[in-house]
Amino acid sequence: MNIIEKVMAKASGRREVQAGDIIEAKIDKAMMNDITGPLAIEAFKEMGGKDVWDKNRVIIVLDHLVPANSDQSANLHRILRTFAKEQDLKYFYDVGRGGVCHQMMMENHAKPGEMIVGADSHTCTYGAVGAFATGIGSTEIASVFLTGKLWFKVPKAVNIIVNGKLNPPVAPKDLILYTIGQFKADGATYMGVNFSGEAVHNMSVDGRMAICNMVVEMGAKNGIVEPDEKTVEYLKARNLVPFEVVKEDPKAAYDSVVEHDASKLEPMVACPPSVDNVKPVSEIGSVEIDQAVIGSCTNGRLEDLRIAAKTLNGRKVKKGVRALAIPASQEVYIDAMREGVLETLVKAGVLVCDPNCGPCYGGHLGLLAAGETCVSSTNRNFIGRMGSPKAKVYLASPATVATSAITGKITDPRKHEA
């Protein structure tokens, strides 16, 4: 069995499963946020739910509208706060106590071999530690709150082998953008995606999070990296113990295999209006920007902020451009503060925001006017994603975003290295 089948077999109490099997899996953790949660609570109550199946396994994070920017969003928060209290939930991440939901899950909850569902499409991020994690809707997560179980079809899986080494500033983000450009937005629909090979093995868990995070942009059910010594080190350092390392069998079969050569990769950009419209930065011509954003569940971690600070150190964000840096969590915020990363960014003219989803999903904090252009380290660039339907969003790595903030147009970070 491949690693996805191994995790699903374990969760369904079967000795063996294969692609196409319908299983009922025990869920280890279920997460919801301020956008998807209120609907889930309503559905849970309508289903006749009284107590959630396990108050230590239901996790609520406020992140999309933090802090509340309207009375309606404050109301969404209130609904979740009340529910967390009523249910006596162990993990409720309120304003100022958490950050982006996927970052919370990775800092405090996700472990190898676990089955995790979240009412948010980027739940697939936790494959970075070898969990099977996937996004579901609000009503469906309500049924999980009730039963602790969910049915799945064991997905066909593709093994993406990334040989060679990434040449910095080429980053994991460039690798996943390139991959989405190759697969296209529906190229992996219903499929599981396993990442392997030298470049993945050399990647930090932060980097693995960035690549697993975006598999949903090519339609995949989940992304996963087999746990290795880096995973174990990460989990121990975070005190995410005990854990059980689930690995693929020696003769694991995948439905298909794709190989990339990391050493040949260039910095990539996903051009509007779709995430699969991917080009090397050297081929996009002159694109002037109004805003640059570093943050989100894709690239708002310490590693990403460090790269931004290194790029912007002693330089200034170009006049007329606004740059936002949004740490993915309170912890990332403090670490970046301690290292002087935030000071460097602020001195360069970057607005450092509170940990939250930022403008990424178009509801809060740093939205765009008609006719404006943004380069962003986030994950979607659909029409209207970040404000006006007449604004344009280009997706790129933190290095490309930070370099572009200096020059005022989308710029190859290799040409501007310190």
Place this chain on the structure above:
Amino acid sequence: MDVMKGKALKYGDGVNTDVIIPGKYLVYTDYKDLAKYAMDGLDPDFHKKLGERKIIVAGRNFGCGSSREQAPIALKYAGVQCILADSFARIFYRNAINIGLPILECEGVSTKVDDGDELRIDFKEGLVEDASKKIKLKTKPTPDFLLEIMEKGLVEYMKEKKKRSKT
């Protein structure tokens, strides 16, 4: 609900959840408010067109993007009767079924059916008939348990399941 009839309202490929219901409207919890802004990012005439064309026919990867259940909810409460597409994004597909919005994958439907065509959809048989063009398209039949959830919605389905397990 095994069979459904109506006129086609055509859209293209990759209709994503951000254009179906943009993020700024997700603060609303009333389904009527969400319905008001359905397709706000894509088609300003959506509600007008829906007057007589209630079956959305679209291309590939309909509903890609976010897991927001507000997307199928907005469409359903705006008056969409059913969605046919060459393919669907998986979270949207499950969400639509769970909230009781009939949905059917039918490869090739976007190239064979035109806007305004009179359609008859048989979920159980996996058959789409275009009366205007006098053609039939075969697809996979929807299994009974999915039909049941699609008809009632997952909330009702779970309620009944709970009741059944008690008796």
